[in-house]
Amino acid sequence: MTDTILKIDNLSKGFHAVRACENISLEINKNEVHALIGPNGAGKSTLIKLITGFLEQEYGKIFLDNKEISYLTPEERAQKGIARSFQVSSIINNFSVVQNIKLALIGKNKNYLDFLTNINLNKKLLKEAFYYLEEVGLNKKANELASSLSHGEKRKLEICIAISMAPKIFLFDEPMAGLDGESSELILQLFKKIKKRAPILLIEHDMDTVFSLADRVSVLDYGKVIATGTVSEIKKNNTVKKVYLGTEH
Amino acid sequence: MTNLLNVQNLKAWYADSQVLYGIDLKIESGQMVALLGRNGMGKSTTIKSLCGIMEKVEGKVFFQGKSIINKPSYEIAKLGFGLVPEGRRVFTNLTVYENLICSAKKGYWSIDKLKLVFPRLNERLSQMASSLSGGEQQMLSIGRALMTNPKLLILDEATEGLSPNLRNEIWKVISEIKKEGISIILIDKYLHKIKPLADYLYILSRGKNVWEGNSKDLNDNIVKKFLSV
Numbered sequence: 001m002t003d004t005i006l007k008i009d010n011l012s013k014g015f016h017a018v019r020a021c022e023n024i025s026l027e028i029n030k031n032e033v034h035a036l037i038g039p040n041g042a043g044k045s046t047l048i049k050l051i052t053g054f055l056e057q058e059y060g061k062i063f064l065d066n067k068e069i070s071y072l073t074p075e076e077r078a079q080k081g082i083a084r085s086f087q088v089s090s091i092i093n094n095f096s097v098v099q100n101i102k103l104a105l106i107g108k109n110k111n112y113l114d115f116l117t118n119i120n121l122n123k124k125l126l127k128e129a130f131y132y133l134e135e136v137g138l139n140k141k142a143n144e145l146a147s148s149l150s151h152g153e154k155r156k157l158e159i160c161i162a163i164s165m166a167p168k169i170f171l172f173d174e175p176m177a178g179l180d181g182e183s184s185e186l187i188l189q190l191f192k193k194i195k196k197r198a199p200i201l202l203i204e205h206d207m208d209t210v211f212s213l214a215d216r217v218s219v220l221d222y223g224k225v226i227a228t229g230t231v232s233e234i235k236k237n238n239t240v241k242k243v244y245l246g247t248e249h
Numbered sequence: 250m251t252n253l254l255n256v257q258n259l260k261a262w263y264a265d266s267q268v269l270y271g272i273d274l275k276i277e278s279g280q281m282v283a284l285l286g287r288n289g290m291g292k293s294t295t296i297k298s299l300c301g302i303m304e305k306v307e308g309k310v311f312f313q314g315k316s317i318i319n320k321p322s323y324e325i326a327k328l329g330f331g332l333v334p335e336g337r338r339v340f341t342n343l344t345v346y347e348n349l350i351c352s353a354k355k356g357y358w359s360i361d362k363l364k365l366v367f368p369r370l371n372e373r374l375s376q377m378a379s380s381l382s383g384g385e386q387q388m389l390s391i392g393r394a395l396m397t398n399p400k401l402l403i404l405d406e407a408t409e410g411l412s413p414n415l416r417n418e419i420w421k422v423i424s425e426i427k428k429e430g431i432s433i434i435l436i437d438k439y440l441h442k443i444k445p446l447a448d449y450l451y452i453l454s455r456g457k458n459v460w461e462g463n464s465k466d467l468n469d470n471i472v473k474k475f476l477s478v
Binding site for chain 2: 039040
């Protein structure tokens, strides 16, 4: 029995002359926050798209819970337990907050789709949606339009959608972008809580967040992993300092 | 110093919902002014209102003595506003080069000067902007605004999504722009970077001015009350 939930083996992808990901191998283990950092354009978001099936690799393999998922569609991968958030918020703005969660739950559990019953009257679905909304502190905003939420609340809703999928792994792409200190702290505490359920692969440029959350950090540069280690190992790495961190950290 | 921008009692609405309740701001030529506040307090809406992007605004806005309230955004841009908007908003169906030159004006900033600040953009000049990573699009957004050689540069979360190294480069560029005498309005969450650079700071809360002063006056109590957790 292995603790590895997500295994990326020798994954590669290019766009014309640009090698976005080159022979990337990573393992994300149970209960860990694994941060993926690197300069802009290093291939981080491309890697997330490869893992989630939005892009197809040229070669290499992806395993979730020891089962290969390399050629599954994004929907099939989501069903198998990969939940993600996006750099730019991707909630449905003209749905209410609770409707956004309900939609995710229906996607997860097809049993909720019963064409003879009005989905809005399904009490079990509503109860489950509220369970997750309470977890992120959005239950009081349940019936408000998602478009009316503040930026921080929209981020929380995205995370709530990911949590409601009860995934095997969370992939969060710059979840702290545009958040003030207060909202960042709330999301940080939320991540500390949910990593016990499923590991988190976190792309983030806010180093305060990365250094306080990550159990391990991998650094990408020009599509290649140039270092993997604990926070203290990465902070001391001179190459990482040169290409990414600079002298402040 | 001469007054560049004078904003009095600025109010704005999203449909029927009022979000600004009388903002007052002043920027002198060559001055850097920071707008601070938690998420959703009206900073970006203030910027949009100044740039003619909001549909419904009231109040008085004078740029170099001329009223610009309710003028269309393209006229305001022609007067010398350079905006780096929240969320990049580059022209994704143009190349990097086309993005940079489409609104360029002659002045201190040129393609050659930009290449030194953003070597990554130089590598990507012929690529479509849609193919850039998020951070690269952010660089392009900053570059496009600089290429207009503006009288007033507005940076709304310009360092968002950038690596620590590049963020530091951007702060150096901002400091360089300031030395040139270009006026700047800055919104950013990195207060420790803003404080040494800003000549004057405004804090907004729920669509109103709640504090203003210089960096020395911005003490921990004020930060705690209006900005931090």
